[in-house]
Amino acid sequence: MLRRAAVAQEPLSHDDLTPASTAVGPNGGIVTHTPLRWRLAILTATVVAVAVGAVTLVTYWTVSSTLTASVDVELSQKSSLLIDRASEPLQLVHIGTEIERFKSYNPGSRLAVSPPGWTSSRGDNIRLGTDFNPVPGEYFSTFNTVGGERIIAVNNGFGTTVVLAHDMSSTRQLISTLGGILLFIAAMGILLAIAAGMVVATAGLSPLSRLQRAVDYVTRTDDLRPIAVAGTDELAQLTRSFNAMLETLQQSRTQQAQLVADAGHELKTPLTSMRTNIELIMMVNRPGVVNTMSDADLRDMERDVLAQMSELSTLIGDLVDLAREDAPERINEPVLLEETIASSIERVRRRRLDVDFQTDTLPWVLDGDAFAIGRATLNLLDNAAKWSPPDSTVRVRMTQIADDRIELSVADSGPGINEDDRERVFERFYRSPEARAMPGSGLGLAIVKQIIERHGGSIRIEESDDGGTDMRVELPGRPVADDVREPR
CATH class of the missing domain: 3.30.565.10 (Histidine kinase-like ATPase, C-terminal domain)
Structure with a gap:
């Protein structure tokens, strides 16, 4: 019984490193024969890769946004100081000198200033790349990125406009370097995840492999001795459940053997007695044989045969009822x-x-x-x-x-x-x-x-x-x- 059940199921592969293969299942789906060890390792690596990739993207976006935001804060502070100085009448005479001085202290920056009432600006020709429509009487500012520069345009509401551009090449280089480092870390993390997955799968499936070898032994030798249990984890509980199944199967087998032996013994007794009585009746009724048995003894023997047949019929009926109760239906x-x-x-x-x-x-x-x-x-x-x-x-x-x-x-x-x-x-x-x-x-x-x-x-x-x-x-x-x- 156990051997047929084991054959009906598809056992685990003895070699966890055998190449993967696929087949069409009974419902038309694809059934993979990839070893469980590889599937666990691939699953672990996939989960870790997704986690590392998500962390890498979030880190890259956070650092990039933080660096850009820090540049914007710095540009806002500088543009506020510049627009205050440009609004002073005494600074209009030396506005060109102020612009050059600012650029000397801030390399990589370009500046354009338009004092109140001016229709043109002094300084660099900076293209905003967006519409700039300040509202009179209100402070207005806008940010934009054009040609690798971060640009801020500010109007104080009284006609003074300052346009400040900062070269983002160094910041972009820093962000690119950070991206490369994060990508390298992610790749190393995925490789380590694959290795860790293999180690975890090997260690985790080791008790399962032992259980499978024990099951194969039971299937091969028909020996229903219990399997040694190690630990208290889920696999140990599975082993205990399997041992309980083996014990139940052994009890069922013992009961079946006992039932067959007892049934044979119980059937043998009335059959032997009935055969003896029938042989005596046949011997008495043979031609040429002197009948030494009285009619009363002959009738008693016939009643014994009928009683034994009734007993045998009852026993067979009881056995049928017993088998019926043992049936799964x-x-x-x-x-x-x-x-x-x-x-x-x-x-x-x-x-x-x-x-x-x-x-x-x-x-x-x-x-x-x-x-x-x-x-x-x-x-x-x-x-x-x-x-x-x-x-x-x-x-x-x-x-x-x-x-x-x-x-x-x-x-x-x-x-x-x-x-x-x-x-x-x-x-x-x-x-x-x-x-x-x-x-x-x-x-x-x-x-x-x-x-x-x-x-x-x-x-x-x-x-x-x-x-x-x-x-x-x-x-x-x-x-x-x-x-x-x-x-x-």
């Missing part, structure tokens, strides 16, 4: 428990006419398998009737113990069950010493417990009021009003 439908019990009582009453049944039931419905619930109630009632003495009464009572729980009691007047055997009677093929003289396969109560637990219930054994057995079954469900019950 489940039927889920509303089941009227009161009507199911009534139907089971009718069937048991036909087999035990000397036993009376006293019922005290409630309208109750649960969702489940109607056939299985009927089989469970039939087995419970049949077991109670089998152990009840003649002219006794089997008491069937339903009691609601919660809004969604009900208790079903099936009490008989038989010899009861010892406390040491009350748990073991639910085991498959187990029969107490007192029960071995009675017909049966030892599967009836095992089937009952399996059905009850599959439907979310439980079963326990207590002693009845008159010393017999009281089977107590708890089941989920809900009450049904009398006006909505189906007629029987």
Whole structure:
């Protein structure tokens, strides 16, 4: 079973460094066979590259904006001083000298000044590259970049205009140098991210590789021993879950082997006895053989054969029901428990006419398998009737113990069950010493417990009021009003 399951899945690649390949999936999509180690490394490198690239762009933009803003602040301060000096009447005579002096102290700058009332400007011919429309009486300034220069034009509202241009080549060179450094750092970061991704992927997938090798070993050798667990991380929890699966599989395999062995043993006993009786009957009826068996013995032997055939048929039916309960298919439908019990009582009453049944039931419905619930109630009632003495009464009572729980009691007047055997009677093929003289396969109560637990219930054994057995079954469900019950 484990081997077929392992083959049905696609195992991890033994060699994490095998070349990547692609194929078309069952839904038309592209399925990649890139090793998980490479995928983790590529994913890590991609995330780091995006982060480094974003930081690099933000840093470059921030530094570039900061440098440009610092140039603008410096130009604003200088233009304010220049426009104040240009507004003084005494400075108009020496305006040319002032311009040259300013340029000597500020290399790389150009200056043009237009005093109040002038229609022309003194200084450099500076092209603004934008419209300059000052409003009389209001301070007005504008910035622009033209031909590698940062230009500010200021008008104080009284006719004085100053145009100052600063060469941005040194600033741009600094920004370009910074961009190159940041690009180099980003490239190195991506390379380091790839290396770190490989290291992290190798270290992180090492326990997974060990788990995969252990799974391959289980698949190859069919050895269901648990896998060693190291640590407490998610992979350790995965290993524990896998060990739990192996334990469950081992238990299932053991139960299957035990079921086959017990079934073979139980089938062998009636078959051997029936074969012996049939051979004796055939020997007596052979031509020329003197019949030394009386008619009464012959009839007793024939009854034994029929009883053994009935026992064999019952055992085979129990095995089929047991296999049916082990099957994964489940039927889920509303089941009227009161009507199911009534139907089971009718069937048991036909087999035990000397036993009376006293019922005290409630309208109750649960969702489940109607056939299985009927089989469970039939087995419970049949077991109670089998152990009840003649002219006794089997008491069937339903009691609601919660809004969604009900208790079903099936009490008989038989010899009861010892406390040491009350748990073991639910085991498959187990029969107490007192029960071995009675017909049966030892599967009836095992089937009952399996059905009850599959439907979310439980079963326990207590002693009845008159010393017999009281089977107590708890089941989920809900009450049904009398006006909505189906007629029987």
